Structure formats: C-alpha cells, structure tokens
Amino acid sequence: MRIGIDVGGTNTDAVLLDGDRVLATVKSPTTAEVTGGVVAAIGAVLGASGVPPAAVTAVMIGTTHFVNALVEGERLAPTAAVRLGLPATAALPPMVDWPGRLRAALSPDADGPAVHLCHGGHEYDGRPLSDLDEDELRATAAAIAARGVRSVAVSAVFSPVSADAERRAGEILAAELGPDVHLSLSHEIGRVGLLPRENATIVNAALRDLAVRIVAAFGRALDEAGIGAPLFLSQNDGTLMDVERAREQPIATFASGPTNSMRGAAYLSGLADCAVVDVGGTTADVGILTGGFPREASGEAEMGGVRTNFRIPDVLSLGIGGGSLVDLDAPSVGPRSVGYRLTERALVFGGDTLTATDLAVAAGRAEIGDPSRVARLDRARVEAALAHTAGRIAETVDRMRTSPEPIPVVAVGGGSVLIDALPGFADVRRPGHYAVANAIGAAIAQVGGEVDRVFQVPPGRRDAVLDEAKAEAAAHAERAGARPGTVDVVDVEEVPLAYLPGGATRIRVKAVGDLDLNRLENDRA
Template sequence: MRIGIDVGGTNTDAVLLDGDTVLASVKSPTTPEVTGGVEAAIRAVLTDSGIAPTAVTAVMIGTTHFVNALVEADRLAPTAAVRLGLPAGAALPPMVDWPARLRAAVSPGPSGPAVYLCHGGHEYDGSALSPLDEGELRRAAADIAARGARSVAVSAVFSPVSADAELRAAEILASELGPDVHLSLSHETGRVGLLPRENATVVNAALRELAVDIVAAFTGALAGAGIIAPLFLSQNDGTLMDVEHARTHPVATFASGPTNSMRGAAYLSGLADCAVVDVGGTTADVGVLTGGFPREASGEAELAGVRTNFRIPDVLSLGIGGGSLVDLDAPEVGPRSVGYRLTERALVFGGDTLTATDLAVAAGRAEIGDPARVAHLDRARVAAALDHIAARLAETVDRMRTSADPIPVVAVGGGSVLITGLPGFTDVRRPAHHAVANAIGAAIAQVGGEVDRVFQVPEGRRAAVLEEARAEAVAAAERAGARPGTVAVVDVEEVPLAYLPGGATRVRVKAVGDLDLTRLPALEDARA
C-alpha cells in the first residue's frame, strides 16, 4: 500500500492506494507550517481507510517547498560558485544574469557573489581543456571559508561529457572546507550548456541546507503518524527519488506538482496522449502527455528569473484557480487569489470575497459550502465569467498543441469544477478522483534513469552508440531502485552538433521502471 501526497499552495492532497484501488483520499488546506499539514493528511487517509500505519509500504510526496524558496528569495544558503574553464569562459562570470535580489540572497556577505574562475574543464570530445590547478582551488577554498559560504556549486566546461575535472575539484574543496560545507556538481544537475547548467547548480547548492531540513521534517511527519515505510519525493519528470537524493538534488522537485497532476490524469483517464488542464486553488497548469509522461521543455527553463536547463515539463500556467478573485463587471478572473484561505474568504464558506469557487457553486457545477450565500449573484454575469475562464483555458491548451489534429483534454484538480467544456475541444473529460489527481500521480510514480551527453558517432556506428546510451539509461534506472525487467526506454533524442567534427551528437535517453518494493529495505539500509 502506498500513500501519495502533493503539497500545493492552496491544498495538501493525499491518497492511499492498494495496487490500483484508491482506498481513501483527502483534500485539506495547506497550512503555513507545511509539514504539519502533511502529517494531518496522512492521519486523515489512514483514519478514513481503517488501515494500520504499519501496512503502508511507501510514501511519495510532491512538494513546493524548494521552488517557493527560490521565488521568494528566502531560506537560501550563502553559496559560492566555482567554474572550471580558464583560460576560456571568463567573459561572463557565474550569476551574471541573475536578478539582483537573488544574487544578494545567495551572496555570503555584503561584498557580492562569491565567484571563482579556475583552470580545468574539457573539450566536447572529453580531452582536457586545461590542466586542473590544485593550488588555485585551494586558494579559492580559503577565500570561500573566510567569506562564510556554506554551500559550493562546481561547474566545468563540458562536464556532461567528462566529469573528471568536477570530481577532482570536489575532492580538493571537500578536503579544504570540511564536511559541513555542501558541494553540488553541475554534471549531476543540468544538461549540456554551461551557463544554464551552472545556474541550476548554484540554485541547487543554495537549497541544500533547506533540503536537509525539509527531508527531516517529512521523515518526522511519517514517524509522527506511525509510518515506518521509506519516503520518496517526486521529481520533475514524473519519477521518484529517495530521501538521500532529495537532500542533494532539491532542484529536481521544482515542477513535481504539475508533473504529478499530469501523471495522475493519465492514470485516471486511461489516456497516454492528451492535453491536461490542472486547475488548483491559485493557478491552472496546462501540459501535454506523450506516452503517459509529460512532454519536457525542449530548451531552457526560466525560474524566478534564472535560466536553467535541467529536466522540467513543458507547462503553461495562468492565474486562474478555485481561489481566484472575480470581478463580475469586467468580467475578469484572477490572477490574484485567496490561496489557502479559500475556506475562510469565499462567499460559500461565510467569507466576504467573491471567488471562482463561488461561481461554480452559483452555476450548479459544484456542491461546496452553502449555496444560499451565492443565490443573489446574477446568473447571466456568472455565466459570462465562467465562459471567460473556459475561453482563457482553451486558448492556453491551443498554444500547447503542436498540430491541428483533435486532442482529448483531461481536466483535473479541485478547481476543475469550473470546467464543463472548452470552446474548440469536443473531448473534455473529468475522471473520477480528479480532485486528487496530483496525489495519485505521486503515488503511482515510477523510477527513472537518464543519459544526456555528447557521444562520438563514427560513420556506420549510430545504432551501436544509441544502444549503448539506452543500456546506460536502463542501468541508471535500476540503480535508482527500478525493478529489473520492468524498465523501458520512453524517450530518445539525438541532436547532431554540426559545428563540431567527428560526428559529435548530443544523445538523451530516458528510461523508467516500476519501484522495486522488495528492495526497499536494502535502500533503507543504504541510507542509514
């Protein structure tokens, strides 16, 4: 039995699954102290189902903690950035394009960002760009310690091709700085492309301390509920990571919310290829499923003004949700929202604020709160506001399409009661348990492995190189805890690098498999 939990800005949702059967589900307001809400949600599904805590075999959580910290520029550790690339790569220093408030938030002290340009790195073919200068790194470590940085991001030119420079630099920095300073390496964090990969690594490094605290809090919430099962966190690509990986790679959770919703939509609807509209309390996220997994963004992703290139789903968000403020005169809905205070502020709950949820109740689309409190609303203006919502959502879905072919649309999330249809789309579905699709997506998540690097592809060897990459991805998924025999390659992408000689080709392969529950004790022992 598995518990899936998704912590959103408005609601914390939880489900208990026995195989493919939903035994219990709960949707409760997210509390300002988020982990308390997680424990309450766990207790609620256990109480509703009558299942003993000891019967739970695994808990999967999708969380907004880390992306919220970045957006708010809060709870970020003082971080240093070490780039290995001299004599090249000196024109644009690390964090050069960051918003000023974020640079200040991660800077150790008033003298600005702690950035260090050092020798090292590789060419595209894995040959050394320049020799690593160990003395240079030790001097950088001394300055990092003096400035009080508690986390360090190490990036090297073409480290996805060869990680040797980053690994050796990490050894030197760790020996100089000691175990209390966290190290994040770019080849473990982002893809080919120095600046966005470096940005992702600095963000990850700045969140490492918070990750340790959040994982401890979640673990404590499970213990408080009497659950001894292992904990996993959802990743951006719809797969799982164990708590040790979560402590070291918090950026991998940034888009877990919409990803969980899309995976849950696929599970509940039985559709592997469709558009998904996830309407929460604050926003509506629109994405596309291909083969049962979210279509990933093809290039860089901007988060809080920072360009990154790690795995993230291709999602468009707009400020429409169940808690959105409504102006019936315009009509206009959102982007401002009452958020997790919906049950205090909405008219149907005795509040004084007209929200989108009130519109759904007034139109007879939902039985929430007290309908008598919205009986006075003009029906024509309510209908006009709901038509406005449908038109904006339909426009967003249309922007996500890559062809004019008909595409089914699956509406999920608690706010999906706002939708009965979308103009221009004839197949719009809202499946059973749609309100907690995000928690279901977390509970059914699989384990993945990925290869993304530059390969030399000699003439006549393309098939052999792709098979090598597939084997690496499958092995990576099995190392992460996938059950052998269930792992399948779900995505292969190859991009010839025409500006480089020797048949250089960037190859990305993703493989996923079912979580091997029989290995959970072994995984737990490995974490101890």
C-alpha cells in the first residue's frame, strides 16, 4: 500500500492506494507551515481508510517547498560558484544575469556572491580544454572557507560529455572544506549549455541546507504517524527519488506538482496521449501527455528570473483557479486569488468574496458549501463569466498543441468543476477522483533514469551507440530503485551536431520502471 501526497498552494491532497485500488482520499487546506499540513494529511488518510500504519509500504510526496524558496528569495544558503573553464568563459562570470535580489540572497556578505573562475573543463569531444590546477582549487577553497560559505556549486565546460574535471574538483574542495560542505556538480543536474546548467547547479546548492531540514521534517511526520515505510519525493519528470537524492538535488522537485497531476490524469483516464488541464485553487496548468509522461520543455526554463536547463515539463500556467476573484461586470476571472483562504473568503463558505468556486456552485456544476448564499447571482452573468473562463483555457490548450489533429482533454484538480466544455475540443473528460489526481500521480510514480550527453557516432555505428545509451539509461533506472524486467525506454532524442566533426550527436534517452517494493521490504527487514 502506498500513500501519495501533493502539497499545493491552496490544498494538500493525500491518497491511499492498494495496488490499483483507491482506498481513501483527503483534501485539506494547505497550512502556512506546509509540513504541518503533510502531518495532518497522513493522519486523515489513515483514519479514513482504517488501514494500520504498518501496512504502508511507501510514501511519495510532491512538495512546493523548494520552488517557493527560490521564488520568494528566502531560506537560501550563501553559495559559492566555482567554474572550471579558464582561459575561456571569463567574459560572462557566474550569476551574471541573475536578479539582484537573488544575487544578494546568495551572497555571504556585502562583497557580493562568492564567484571563482578556475582552469579545467573539456571540449565537446572530451579533450581537455585546459589542465585542472589543483593548487588553484586549494586556494579557491581557502577563499570560500574564509567567507564562511558551506554550499558550493561546481560547473565545468562540457561536463555532460566528460565529468572528470568536476569530480576531481569536488574531491579537492571536499577535502579542503571538510565533510559538512554541500557540493553540487553540474553534470548531475543540468544538460549541455554552460550558463543555464551552471545556474541550475547554483540554485541547487543554495537549497541544500533547506533540503536537509525539509526531508528530516517529512521523516518526523512519518514517525509521528507510526509509518516505517521509506519516503520518496516526486521529480519534475514524473519519477521518484529517494530521500538521499532529495537532499542532494532538491531542484529536481521544482515542477513535481503539475507533473503529478498529469501522471494522475493519465492513470485515471486511461489515456496515454492527451492534453491535461489541472485547475487548482490559484492557477490552471496545461500540459501535454506523450506515452503517459509529460512532454518535456525542449529549451531553457526560467525559474524566479534565473535561466536553467534541467528536466522540467512543458507547462503553460493561467491565473484561473477555484479561488480566483471574479468581476461579473467585465466579465473576468483571475489572476488574483484568495488561495488557501478559499474556505474563509468564498461566498459559499460564508465569506464576502466572489470567487470562481461560487460561480461553479451557482451554475449547478458543483455541490460545495452553502448554495443558498449564491442563489441570487444573475444566472446569465454567471454563465458569461464561466464561458469567458472556458475560452481562455481552450486558447491555452490550443497553444500547447503541435498538430491540428483532434486531441482529448482531461480536466483534473478541485477547480476543474469550472470546466463543463471547451470550445474547439469535442472530447473533454473529468475522471473519477479528479480532485486528487495530483496525489494519485505521486502515489503511482515510477523510477527513472536518463542519459543526456554528446556521443561520437562513427559511420555505420548509429544503432550500436543508441543501444549503448539505452542500456545506460536502463541501468540508471535500476540503480535508482526500479525493478529489473519492468524498465522500458520511453523517450529517445537525437540531435546531430552538424557544426562539429566526427559524427558528434547529442543523445537523450529516458527509461522508467516500477518501484521495486520487494527490495524495499528486504531493505526494511
């Protein structure tokens, strides 16, 4: 049995699954202190099901803690950025394009960010760009220690091709700075493209202290509930990572909310290829499922004003949700929202604010709160506002399509009661348990492995190189906890680098498999 939890801006949702059967679901308001909401959700779902805590075999959590910390510019640790690339790359130093408030948040003192340029790195084909200068790195470590910085991000030119320089630099810095230093290496986090990969690595390093505290808090929540099962966190690509990796790579959880909802939509609807509209309390997130997994963003993603290139789903967000403020005269819905105060502010709950949820109740689309409190709303104006909402969502879905072919749309999330039909889309579905699709997506998440680097592809050897990349991705998935025999390759991408000699090709392979619960049981025993 598995518990899936998803922490959203408005609600914290939890489900208990026994195989493919949903035993209990809980939707409760997110608290200002998010971890307390997780504790309450675990207790509520166990109480509703009557299942003893000892019967739970795994707990999966999707959390907004880390992306919120970046967006708010709070709870970030002072961080040093070490780049291996001299004599090249000096024109654009690390964090050169960051917002000033985030540069300040990561600076250990008034002198600004701790930025260090060192020799090292590789060419696209793995040849050294320059020799690693170990004395230079030891001097860099001394400068970092002098400023009291304990989180360090190491990035090297073309490290996804060859990670040797980063690994050796990490060893030297760890030896000089001591065992409690938090090191983040860019080849483990981002893709080809120095600046956005470096940015992602710096963000990850800045979140490492927070990740240790959050993971420990989640562990205490399980202990309080009497659950001894292992804990996993949801990743951006719809797969899971264990708590050890969560401490090391918190950035991998940034988009787990929309991803969980899309994976849950696929599970509940039985559709592997469709558009998904996840309407929460604050926003409507629109994405595309391909083969049961979210389509990934092909380029860079901006997070809190920082350009990054780690794995993240291709999602468009619209400021429409169940808590959105409504102007019937315009008509308009959103983008401002009452958020997690919906149950205090909405008319149907005795509040004084007209929200989108009130419109759904007034139109007879939902039975929430006290319908008599919205009975006097003008029905024509209510329907006009809902039609306006449907039109904006339909336009967003249309922007996400890459083909004029008809595509089914699956609506999930508590706010999806706003959607009755979408203009231009004949097949719109709202499956059972739609309100907690995000928590279900967390509970059913699989384990993944990925390879993304530049390969040399000699003439006549393309198939052999692809097989090598696929085997490597599958091995990564199994090491991460996937059960052997269940691992499948779900995505292969080849990009020949025509401007480089020697058949250089960027190959990205993603493999996923089912979580090996038997191995978990053996580890617990």
